[in-house]
Amino acid sequence: MSEPTRSTRLRPSGRRAIGAAVVNLIVIAALVAIPLFFEPFRVTQFTQILVVALAVMGLNLLTGFTGQISVGHSAFFGFGAYSVGVIMANTDAPMPVALAAGTAIGALAGAVIGLPSLRIKDTSLAIVTLVFGASFPALVNMFTGLTGGTQGLRVERISPAEDFPFAADQTRYYVVLCAVLVVAACVLLLDRSRTGRELRALGDNEIAAVTFGVNAPRLRIGVFTASAAITALAGGLFAVTNGFISSGTSFVTILGSIEFLTALVIGGRAILIGPLLGAAIAQLLPAQLGQESPELAHLVYGVVLIVILLLAPGGLTGLRPSTWFRSRGPELPPLPTTAPPTKGSTA
Amino acid sequence: MTTTRDSAPTLLEVNDLHARYGDARVLHGVSLRVAEGEVVVLLGANGAGKSTLLKALSGLVDRSGGVTFDGADISGEPSARIVRRGLVLVPEGRGTFADLTVEENLRLGAYPTAATRSEVAASSDEIMTMFPILGERSTQRAGLLSGGEQQMLAIGRALMARPRMLLLDEPSLGLAPAVTKSVFETLRTLHEERGLSLLIVEQNAELSLGIADYAYVIEAGLIRVDGPARSIRDNEGLRRAYLGY
Amino acid sequence: MLIMQLLVDGVGKGAIYAALALAIVVCHRSTGLINFAQGEFATLSAMLTAVLTASGIPVWFSLGIAVVVSFIGGALIQFVVVRPTLKRPHLVQIMITIGLYICANAVGQIVFGPTPRPLDPLFPAGGFSLVGIRISWDLVGVVLLQALVITALTLFFSRTKAGLGFRAVATAPAASRVVGIRVERMHMVGWGIAAALGAVAGVSLTNLGVYVEPSMMTPVLVFSLAAVTIGGFDSAIGAIVGGVVMGVVETFATSLIPGLSGDAGMLVSLVVIVAILLVRPQGIFGRERVARV
Numbered sequence: 001m002s003e004p005t006r007s008t009r010l011r012p013s014g015r016r017a018i019g020a021a022v023v024n025l026i027v028i029a030a031l032v033a034i035p036l037f038f039e040p041f042r043v044t045q046f047t048q049i050l051v052v053a054l055a056v057m058g059l060n061l062l063t064g065f066t067g068q069i070s071v072g073h074s075a076f077f078g079f080g081a082y083s084v085g086v087i088m089a090n091t092d093a094p095m096p097v098a099l100a101a102g103t104a105i106g107a108l109a110g111a112v113i114g115l116p117s118l119r120i121k122d123t124s125l126a127i128v129t130l131v132f133g134a135s136f137p138a139l140v141n142m143f144t145g146l147t148g149g150t151q152g153l154r155v156e157r158i159s160p161a162e163d164f165p166f167a168a169d170q171t172r173y174y175v176v177l178c179a180v181l182v183v184a185a186c187v188l189l190l191d192r193s194r195t196g197r198e199l200r201a202l203g204d205n206e207i208a209a210v211t212f213g214v215n216a217p218r219l220r221i222g223v224f225t226a227s228a229a230i231t232a233l234a235g236g237l238f239a240v241t242n243g244f245i246s247s248g249t250s251f252v253t254i255l256g257s258i259e260f261l262t263a264l265v266i267g268g269r270a271i272l273i274g275p276l277l278g279a280a281i282a283q284l285l286p287a288q289l290g291q292e293s294p295e296l297a298h299l300v301y302g303v304v305l306i307v308i309l310l311l312a313p314g315g316l317t318g319l320r321p322s323t324w325f326r327s328r329g330p331e332l333p334p335l336p337t338t339a340p341p342t343k344g345s346t347a
Numbered sequence: 348m349t350t351t352r353d354s355a356p357t358l359l360e361v362n363d364l365h366a367r368y369g370d371a372r373v374l375h376g377v378s379l380r381v382a383e384g385e386v387v388v389l390l391g392a393n394g395a396g397k398s399t400l401l402k403a404l405s406g407l408v409d410r411s412g413g414v415t416f417d418g419a420d421i422s423g424e425p426s427a428r429i430v431r432r433g434l435v436l437v438p439e440g441r442g443t444f445a446d447l448t449v450e451e452n453l454r455l456g457a458y459p460t461a462a463t464r465s466e467v468a469a470s471s472d473e474i475m476t477m478f479p480i481l482g483e484r485s486t487q488r489a490g491l492l493s494g495g496e497q498q499m500l501a502i503g504r505a506l507m508a509r510p511r512m513l514l515l516d517e518p519s520l521g522l523a524p525a526v527t528k529s530v531f532e533t534l535r536t537l538h539e540e541r542g543l544s545l546l547i548v549e550q551n552a553e554l555s556l557g558i559a560d561y562a563y564v565i566e567a568g569l570i571r572v573d574g575p576a577r578s579i580r581d582n583e584g585l586r587r588a589y590l591g592y
Numbered sequence: 593m594l595i596m597q598l599l600v601d602g603v604g605k606g607a608i609y610a611a612l613a614l615a616i617v618v619c620h621r622s623t624g625l626i627n628f629a630q631g632e633f634a635t636l637s638a639m640l641t642a643v644l645t646a647s648g649i650p651v652w653f654s655l656g657i658a659v660v661v662s663f664i665g666g667a668l669i670q671f672v673v674v675r676p677t678l679k680r681p682h683l684v685q686i687m688i689t690i691g692l693y694i695c696a697n698a699v700g701q702i703v704f705g706p707t708p709r710p711l712d713p714l715f716p717a718g719g720f721s722l723v724g725i726r727i728s729w730d731l732v733g734v735v736l737l738q739a740l741v742i743t744a745l746t747l748f749f750s751r752t753k754a755g756l757g758f759r760a761v762a763t764a765p766a767a768s769r770v771v772g773i774r775v776e777r778m779h780m781v782g783w784g785i786a787a788a789l790g791a792v793a794g795v796s797l798t799n800l801g802v803y804v805e806p807s808m809m810t811p812v813l814v815f816s817l818a819a820v821t822i823g824g825f826d827s828a829i830g831a832i833v834g835g836v837v838m839g840v841v842e843t844f845a846t847s848l849i850p851g852l853s854g855d856a857g858m859l860v861s862l863v864v865i866v867a868i869l870l871v872r873p874q875g876i877f878g879r880e881r882v883a884r885v
Contacts, residue, residue, distance in 0.1 A: 121873070127818065127865070128865060134811075134814045138857075139859060142852070265687050296698070299698035299699060305687070306688060
């Protein structure tokens, strides 16, 4: 019966925190080791998973803290990707500058979309973000001269210096991994801060939160901005690791938004592992099944999503193995035998 | 009348009923009985589990234990079937359909029954005659009625199902004393003229004991005291301890 | 004259948006949930109609079968997948409909295939000219068909016992349980009706020159969602007005603003819905809900 509510911390507390920390360390170690043991094709695939995980972490900031659904994060991803692509194609700006600019532009887009969120909430806002996400490819196609439209845009990829100890695919992987870990650390700090508590309060009950002195407008725009910035950074990293973007790239269409959302739901709200797990399943499941039939892979993916929602509403990381073998208990558990007598005495 | 209680056939019998509301367990094994044509009042403070008991009887909350109505076991039945059997709840705070008209509210009272359109119209006319104010306002939205009018509407709506017994949850809640009095007058009339059995949950002990044959006092999810209404009213110690007047 | 022509074309498109928007509103009124898969359901219904027509069944009859099958399908899906989540957070429920979107889209791809196929027209070809404005019979037919559906639906809600029950459940679920309405069953039937309305919307769309194919309803869904958002989630009138407004706005924007074409109309609709929602967050015809602490 215990439903994870928004008031639950994103980060587990108490004794479980130690366990979570150990798991996180093992995962980080594994993430660092992965490119050393796999062929370049796989490493590139894993890089893409990290990119998606980063985008999902951005979405998690918004949805996990405030409970607001965005179906428009593909557009933030797209703003990041295209800003980086266009800047690098048209200027001499070095890649880090382009990435920073892309993140900033994504943040700006987030602030603009966050502005109406002061007044528009819940389903209405979800639909506004949906229309925003759905219009992004059209926006790209409007400026074909700059973006290449459906033909696409080549972007210079990350390439290691000559004496760098890693190969190109490994270098790209590690760059993205760094971004993922830094962002995860920032979100963790935010979660433990006063602002994090205020955000959760806002998500639970805005009126009550405001009564207790939470500055709702500042927080709402702030969280939207930060969330969009992270996802835009993911988009920028996608551009410089994939080397090609077009208005048909699924991550910048509404399908991207759907993938981020489903990955978030499948993975659950654990700050690092949730998005990673969700992104891995979202990427690998269709890729593995898709060799036979991509449509079938989508069907399986949709069914997996629904089954997880029905059986494990907290996502995979919300599952606690200790409860797996315990039945949920009857609707009305037997009362303690110490209960007072049930029959009333006559006056 | 108390003398008829033991000889009259049982209409509602509740045996060791447990119920919960959300995550909280509210009833811990309540047993009580209402005879055919009897008025029973259930007294108790806020949070004692009175409303939950009525909801449990109506099939609106998770419950376990025995509930027999007119000889049939209704402990596992859905609310629609319980209404069809003639056991109808008049919920606390009226619970009318604020956005629908008075007339539509009444029609909804007969929703789960098999009554035809003309039968429903006939009952609706009958109730508007009984409560003229509802007739006057039949096309108004229920949310615009006064508290007392809404209480009448809720009772009228319950009568549309042609019940044998009404469960009334705090019919005096939020009403002015004069209005409360007229609500209880109405209930007395319904009881006397139609032979309706009533199970009334109330905080207003004085008024409700006045029309009741028998009373139960519930506290913390358990029946603490029960007895003929008159003897409870006359027992000063009991009144002080449980009823606070 | 161009303006009038665009207006007529816009209303035709708007009728389709209104039709799907109406399905979304019916679904929301019965379960309080926006079904993001409503458009994909409509696509499946149109595909079924196309398959039936291809096997020699007349198109109107095929549409009738598709409406019935969609009703059953919608109700079944609600029962199996949505109903267990009704007490869960809203986020979970919305994600369920997104999962249904993915599944329905994949089913369409697998069963029907990616190749677009035309559907036999419901209405005679050709059209007429009215003071210089070209009006096709298709357009007249589509608008009339939607008007018929809307009238039937309005009569159902206002005149029948079941319709009264629906309105009761939509406005006061707790009181509905008290009087003995089976709220869960109403939810199921609501999804069924919504899916049936979607079938009409999907097939109507093919009469405006769109071929049956997977994702045919995706842009329609976006505009229809925009329509219900500006009209108000619970308002049938709002869905119709919102749909027509969206159709007209899109047609005007893509024809009159240079550089805007195709899906770029969505950008304009984005501006329109944000502007309207900023003024009236509950939509033009929506009722304001009282916030509770």
